[in-house]
Amino acid sequence: MTENPSNPTSRRQFLSNTTRITGASALAGVALPPVHAAQTNTIDVVLIGAGGRGTGAAINALSVENGPTRLTAMADVVPAKLNSSYDKLKSQFGDKVDVPQERRFLGFDAYKHAMDSLKPGSVVILGTPPAFRWVHFKYAIDKRLHTFMEKPVTVDGPTTRRMFELADLASSKNLKCAVGLMVRHCRARQELLNRIRDGQIGEIVAMRGYRMGQGGGTAPPKPADMPEVMYQLSKFHAFLWASGGVFSDYYIHQIDECSWMKGAWPVEAHGLGGRHYRGDSMDQNFDTYSVQFVYPDGTRLYFDGRNMAGARDEFASYAHGSKGSAVISTLSHTPGITRIYKGQNIPRVNNRKELPLPADPNLVWAFPQPEKSPYQWEWDDLMDAIRNDKPYNEVRRGAEASLVTSMGRMAAHTGRIVTYEQILNSTHEFAPDVDKLTPDGPAPLQLAANGKYPMPEPGVKIDREY
Ligand SMILES: NC(=O)c1ccc[n+]([C@@H]2O[C@H](COP(=O)([O-])OP(=O)(O)OC[C@H]3O[C@@H](n4cnc5c(N)ncnc54)[C@H](O)[C@@H]3O)[C@@H](O)[C@H]2O)c1
Numbered sequence: 117m118t119e120n121p122s123n124p125t126s127r128r129q130f131l132s133n134t135t136r137i138t139g140a141s142a143l144a145g146v147a148l149p150p151v152h153a154a155q156t157n158t159i160d161v162v163l164i165g166a167g168g169r170g171t172g173a174a175i176n177a178l179s180v181e182n183g184p185t186r187l188t189a190m191a192d193v194v195p196a197k198l199n200s201s202y203d204k205l206k207s208q209f210g211d212k213v214d215v216p217q218e219r220r221f222l223g224f225d226a227y228k229h230a231m232d233s234l235k236p237g238s239v240v241i242l243g244t245p246p247a248f249r250w251v252h253f254k255y256a257i258d259k260r261l262h263t264f265m266e267k268p269v270t271v272d273g274p275t276t277r278r279m280f281e282l283a284d285l286a287s288s289k290n291l292k293c294a295v296g297l298m299v300r301h302c303r304a305r306q307e308l309l310n311r312i313r314d315g316q317i318g319e320i321v322a323m324r325g326y327r328m329g330q331g332g333g334t335a336p337p338k339p340a341d342m343p344e345v346m347y348q349l350s351k352f353h354a355f356l357w358a359s360g361g362v363f364s365d366y367y368i369h370q371i372d373e374c375s376w377m378k379g380a381w382p383v384e385a386h387g388l389g390g391r392h393y394r395g396d397s398m399d400q401n402f403d404t405y406s407v408q409f410v411y412p413d414g415t416r417l418y419f420d421g422r423n424m425a426g427a428r429d430e431f432a433s434y435a436h437g438s439k440g441s442a443v444i445s446t447l448s449h450t451p452g453i454t455r456i457y458k459g460q461n462i463p464r465v466n467n468r469k470e471l472p473l474p475a476d477p478n479l480v481w482a483f484p485q486p487e488k489s490p491y492q493w494e495w496d497d498l499m500d501a502i503r504n505d506k507p508y509n510e511v512r513r514g515a516e517a518s519l520v521t522s523m524g525r526m527a528a529h530t531g532r533i534v535t536y537e538q539i540l541n542s543t544h545e546f547a548p549d550v551d552k553l554t555p556d557g558p559a560p561l562q563l564a565a566n567g568k569y570p571m572p573e574p575g576v577k578i579d580r581e582y
Contacts (some may be wrong), residue, residue: 170243295514317437325370354399361482531574
């Protein structure tokens with residue numbers, strides 16, 4: 117989605133390219149010769165980063181219904197994480213989890229051993245914190261493996277540029293690459309997009325996104341006996357090099373889904389934010405963020421993020437058009453419960469107890485419930501592309517989504533307007549030697565003389581975030 121909708125020619129092109137977004141699985145019933153899985157028909161999968169989401173992605177990989185899959189190796193840096201993930205997967209999937217002790221790898225080079233155990237055309241899940249994404253993806257390409265990588269895929273400008281190059285390299289080798297922005301695979305959101313493209317809410321004139329929850333991204337002081345690197349990784353949402361902080365890790369979804377509906381990436385951002393109640397937490401996040409993203413035609417996305425106990429929760433995104441309005445997300449990612457309303461009065465939905473929603477005279481359309489989870493759709497679509505050799509590479513747009521999210525984060529952290537070009541060409545790489553990290557070596561972030569990690573200071577630190 118690199119088209120610029122402010123340019124009439126490219127906008128027309130964009131609209132004609134995207135007027136009917138069909139689910140990638142719409143072609144699933146068409147008989148095409150299977151390519152990579154020809155010999156055994158079973159696609160082998162390995163998991164790098166066996167935490168919460170990595171394990172969830174492995175569950176989705178083993179649950180696809182469009183052909184057999186098998187988990188054959190796992191890698192992590194924390195034994196307890198790897199063991200509990202293995203136990204969970206084994207108890208749920210039995211023989212589909214064929215990961216004997218000798219294929220459970222530990223350490224910062226474990227990813228290599230896990231990928232070395234695969235034959236080309238198999239699939240690797242990259243489920244670590246995003247700092248390692250380019251390192252692991254590069255190795256997967258060398259090994260000619262298809263990849264499923266979690267979002268964000270980058271946390272700064274320099275690694276985004278690197279990821280763009282890797283994305284092209286993967287395409288040149290016909291590797292299929294998925295990025296865990298699963299909402300893109302949600303059939304309810306795809307149908308909403310079709311309707312927006314068809315003009316059902318008119319021109320989008322504003323969008324709103326909210327990710328406001330009871331907390332997140334804090335870090336108590338490091339236990340004395342824990343190596344610095346392992347501490348920072350164990351609290352990766354706390355440190356910008358590891359995750360991009362809560363801003364990148366949590367907020368990317370709303371920024372991505374709104375930009376998808378708009379059909380463009382924002383070209384600049386300005387934002388506010390501050391720490392209010394973080395006490396002795398060692399993390400680099402703010403409690404509140406409020407960022408305006410500006411699209412090429414001047415349309416704004418108003419995004420609010422808050423991590424604050426006792427305050428109101430909201431986890432939703434909305435598009436306002438010249439003829440009506442749309443709900444892109446309600447109460448989290450899934451189910452989407454996408455809707456279109458006459459006018460601009462979108463009824464507030466506070467919690468799941470209010471579902472199903474009561475009849476509303478302004479409701480024009482709602483996607484029928486229940487919906488299948490987009491976490492499963494994204495795997496069905498990836499496997500369909502692998503088995504039927506369809507072009508499939510989400511890494512460039514995943515990197516673009518990560519980059520514009522970093523643009524908003526940097527705007528709030530520096531107190532300056534940050535443009536797409538500025539963040540793209542930024543020279544501040546947060547963890548330049550992340551590919552050489554060792555558990556006992558120096559961490560990418562060092563304590564300052566005051567015993568704290570360097571913090572963003574809007575208006576004071578203006579050329580880099582910390
Ligand atoms: N798409 C979504 O909705 C969604 C939801 C949750 C998390 N995520 C993403 O998934 C990723 C992981 O998040 P999580 O919540 O599962 O965290 P987690 O801490 O539960 O899992 C991360 C795992 O990676 C391991 N790890 C860290 N560095 C490693 C390395 N160099 N090599 C191998 N293993 C390493 C950790 O020990 C841990 O087990 C993040 O990028 C996050 O944004 C996406």
